[in-house]
Amino acid sequence: MNKGMFLSELTNADLDKNFLICQLAGSEEIQSRLVEMGLIPGAELRFLGRAPFAGAFLFQLHTSYLALRYEEAKCAKIQNT
Amino acid sequence: MRQDPEHVNNSFVIQNEKAFALVGSPNSGKTTLYNWLTGSNYKTVNYPGSTVEFSVGSLQQEAWGKNTIQVIDTPGVYSLQPKSEDERVAIRAIYDNPLVESVRGIIVVIDGTQLSRHLMIAEQIRETGFPMIIALTMSDILRRKNIKLNLSVLENRYNCPVVLIDGLLGGGIKDLVQYLDKTSEILSVKKPPQWTFSEQSERMKLVADLSQKVLSDNEKLSEKFQEVMKLTKKIDQYLLHPIFGILSFIFVMTVLFTSIFWLAAPFMDLIDSMFSAINAHLDKLLTAGLFKDFLTRGMLSSFSAVLVFVPQIFILFFGVAILESTGYLARAATLVDKPFSKLGMSGRSFVPILSGFACAVPAMMATRNISSARDRWITNFIIPLMTCSARLPVFALLLAFVFAGQEAWKPGIILALIYFASAFIGALAASVLNRFLPKQQNSLLVMELPLYRRPRLRVLIQQATIRTKAYVKRAGPAIFIFSLLIWAGTSFPNYQMEMNEHDRLEQSYLGQVGKVLEPLVQPMGVDWRVGVGLLSAFAAREVFVSSMALIFNIDSEEDSQQEGLLTAMRDAKNSQGRLIFTPASITALIIFFMIALQCLSTVAVSMKETNSVKFALGQLFVFNTAAYLIAVLAHTIISKF
Numbered sequence: 001m002n003k004g005m006f007l008s009e010l011t012n013a014d015l016d017k018n019f020l021i022c023q024l025a026g027s028e029e030i031q032s033r034l035v036e037m038g039l040i041p042g043a044e045l046r047f048l049g050r051a052p053f054a055g056a057f058l059f060q061l062h063t064s065y066l067a068l069r070y071e072e073a074k075c076a077k078i079q080n081t
Numbered sequence: 082m083r084q085d086p087e088h089v090n091n092s093f094v095i096q097n098e099k100a101f102a103l104v105g106s107p108n109s110g111k112t113t114l115y116n117w118l119t120g121s122n123y124k125t126v127n128y129p130g131s132t133v134e135f136s137v138g139s140l141q142q143e144a145w146g147k148n149t150i151q152v153i154d155t156p157g158v159y160s161l162q163p164k165s166e167d168e169r170v171a172i173r174a175i176y177d178n179p180l181v182e183s184v185r186g187i188i189v190v191i192d193g194t195q196l197s198r199h200l201m202i203a204e205q206i207r208e209t210g211f212p213m214i215i216a217l218t219m220s221d222i223l224r225r226k227n228i229k230l231n232l233s234v235l236e237n238r239y240n241c242p243v244v245l246i247d248g249l250l251g252g253g254i255k256d257l258v259q260y261l262d263k264t265s266e267i268l269s270v271k272k273p274p275q276w277t278f279s280e281q282s283e284r285m286k287l288v289a290d291l292s293q294k295v296l297s298d299n300e301k302l303s304e305k306f307q308e309v310m311k312l313t314k315k316i317d318q319y320l321l322h323p324i325f326g327i328l329s330f331i332f333v334m335t336v337l338f339t340s341i342f343w344l345a346a347p348f349m350d351l352i353d354s355m356f357s358a359i360n361a362h363l364d365k366l367l368t369a370g371l372f373k374d375f376l377t378r379g380m381l382s383s384f385s386a387v388l389v390f391v392p393q394i395f396i397l398f399f400g401v402a403i404l405e406s407t408g409y410l411a412r413a414a415t416l417v418d419k420p421f422s423k424l425g426m427s428g429r430s431f432v433p434i435l436s437g438f439a440c441a442v443p444a445m446m447a448t449r450n451i452s453s454a455r456d457r458w459i460t461n462f463i464i465p466l467m468t469c470s471a472r473l474p475v476f477a478l479l480l481a482f483v484f485a486g487q488e489a490w491k492p493g494i495i496l497a498l499i500y501f502a503s504a505f506i507g508a509l510a511a512s513v514l515n516r517f518l519p520k521q522q523n524s525l526l527v528m529e530l531p532l533y534r535r536p537r538l539r540v541l542i543q544q545a546t547i548r549t550k551a552y553v554k555r556a557g558p559a560i561f562i563f564s565l566l567i568w569a570g571t572s573f574p575n576y577q578m579e580m581n582e583h584d585r586l587e588q589s590y591l592g593q594v595g596k597v598l599e600p601l602v603q604p605m606g607v608d609w610r611v612g613v614g615l616l617s618a619f620a621a622r623e624v625f626v627s628s629m630a631l632i633f634n635i636d637s638e639e640d641s642q643q644e645g646l647l648t649a650m651r652d653a654k655n656s657q658g659r660l661i662f663t664p665a666s667i668t669a670l671i672i673f674f675m676i677a678l679q680c681l682s683t684v685a686v687s688m689k690e691t692n693s694v695k696f697a698l699g700q701l702f703v704f705n706t707a708a709y710l711i712a713v714l715a716h717t718i719i720s721k722f
Contacts, residue, residue: 024278031278033527036159038198038289040282052323055419056428056526063194063306065313065530067415069422072527 007073019078026075100151100181105190107157108531110218113248161273186212196292205273213241220245348392379568399545406536425515430460437467466507471622606666665719669712677708
């Protein structure tokens with residue numbers, strides 16, 4: 001996996017793998033919402049797959065489960081842990 | 082300057098009593114705590130122009146020995162930076178509440194299993210100057226998994242008491258009430274800080290460190306938390322699976338949807354029999370005349386038209402409350418989010434749309450959970466297109482006419498097709514709106530999927546009861562008034578005259594209007610009599626069937642009322658001597674009822690929920706015009722064969 005990949009680029013090959021958020025991008029509104037949910041640079045999350053119909057990206061962040069649309073996942077740059 | 086919320090009795094405002102606001106994230110256990118504190122002793126209100134609710138109630142006298150402390154339940158929010166309507170209402174409920182003298186303190190509700198995220202609100206409240214009490218929920222889960230919390234870390238950071246709350250058994254509530262009583266007067270308060278991204282990120286790191294310190298007395302902490310999440314993880318492997326997830330979703334929705342009918346049926350029959358009994362009693366008690374007719378056909382049938390829906394509404398709200406409080410609703414919204422977003426809606430639109438198949442009135446009220454105004458607008462617009470339960474008696478009559486004497490599965494298939502067609506038309510309408518409506522703001526999902534938990538039955542019943550009462554209060558007057566108008570329109574001006582019912586109807590005000598409108602309904606293949614039925618359906622769609630019985634003057638020698646009506650319909654001819662009810666005209670009527678917005682109570686609720694008369698009248702115009710044109714087209718094409 002390349003350094004500087006976005007959450008939206010994760011595939012089934014990355015299932016159950018952990019990633020670190022290194023940077024946020026995108027509109028102020030999306031970034032603000034991501035931060036509120038704990039998705040800040042340095043946060044570690046596990047990729048759990050996608051909802052049906054190539055839908056939302058599903059993650060585990062500490063003891064929380066989060067669902068992000070493609071447009072939201074595109075705003076979080078990640079790297080391997 | 083304070084704005085008075087709607088539907089608030091000002092005598093509810095209690096002066097000079099302490100008032101505390103419950104503030105916390107969605108799924109933190111706030112509502113459960115609120116119910117423990119207040120029981121059913123609260124009111125739910127909206128600010129004008131807002132569909133987001135908040136509640137104000139008093140402590141339960143019998144449980145806590147006092148009812149002189151007010152508790153405000155604010156919308157669940159992740160922060161108090163006013164970007165969304167939820168957050169704006171939460172801030173107003175604290176700083177500018179019209180129902181309380183002033184807020185004396187804030188109970189910050191934090192899910193003990195989600196410390197690192199939920200403590201952000203505590204950070205914001207800390208800087209306002211409000212006395213705080215931290216209520217740490219889900220303590221029963223933490224205790225079961227032997228997860229210890231070092232509460233002094235939080236007590237020192239926030240300089241406030243921290244109380245562990247067990248939402249299932251009510252543990253910790255007594256201590257919380259005692260702290261509420263001891264809270265001192267406030268010197269001065271300020272609004273929550275508006276942090277930049279970098280400040281927010283720094284605070285997030287701070288609360289992450291803080292939560293680690295709170296949990297530092299635990300060995301093998303990560304294994305313990307994995308145990309907490311074990312059940313949720315196991316269930317989600319199926320419920321969010323690409324195939325099993327969809328199948329489970331269909332199963333859950335089918336159970337919810339069908340239970341609205343089969344569970345409600347005995348209660349609806351009970352209400353129906355109750356009104357019939359009252360009717361029979363009044364029939365014996367009163368002498369024939371205008372007053373008796375007004376009471377029985379006017380008032381009683383109007384009340385019946387409102388109250389007969391109550392079991393369905395209650396079961397719908399109860400079912401949705403179960404799905405919400407167990408945590409499944411967030412999964413359902415996630416599953417359908419992608420297909421719904423293609424239509425300009427979001428996953429959160431699903432439950433309101435599903436509810437529309439029962440009744441559009443509570444369905445529109447359910448759109449309040451949709452945060453994006455655009456998504457909410459589109460969802461509200463298409464809800465009336467979902468084939469609601471009121472249309473069923475009409476379709477049942479028309480299909481029985483077409484398939485008289487044939488196997489029961491044939492009309493059953495057509496009915497199923499009608500349901501699918503209405504969903505398809507709704508999807509089409511949504512995609513058209515999505516294409517032409519300007520995209521005002523990003524529609525966000527960013528959804529937390531809460532851990533699965535067992536809900537409290539008492540809380541579920543209470544929530545469903547409060548929402549059902551709100552439905553009756555809001556929709557009831559509209560249905561009642563219009564039913565009365567229909568009664569008056571069909572009874573006058575020849576009320577006292579000796580004439581048969583058919584002539585009385587023809588010469589009644591509504592009949593005269595029917596005659597005037599006859600040129601309009603003739604292209605659908607029907608005459609003024611069916612036109613009167615269509616007009617009367619505006620009070621309630623089911624009224625169409627009883628109107629047909631009255632208008633076509635059923636022969637009581639038939640075995641059943643329906644057989645009598647079907648016979649009368651088979652023989653009914655227009656003024657040119659041509660049969661009124663043909664496959665072409667029946668198809669036109671079915672199409673008309675599928676699409677037309679005839680339910681004036683839906684229009685009334687639409688006005689309230691969107692706060693826009695233009696929106697509601699626009700729906701009325703667009704749907705009825707489209708229904709008419711398509712019905713006429715269908716009749717024109719089919720009658721050629």
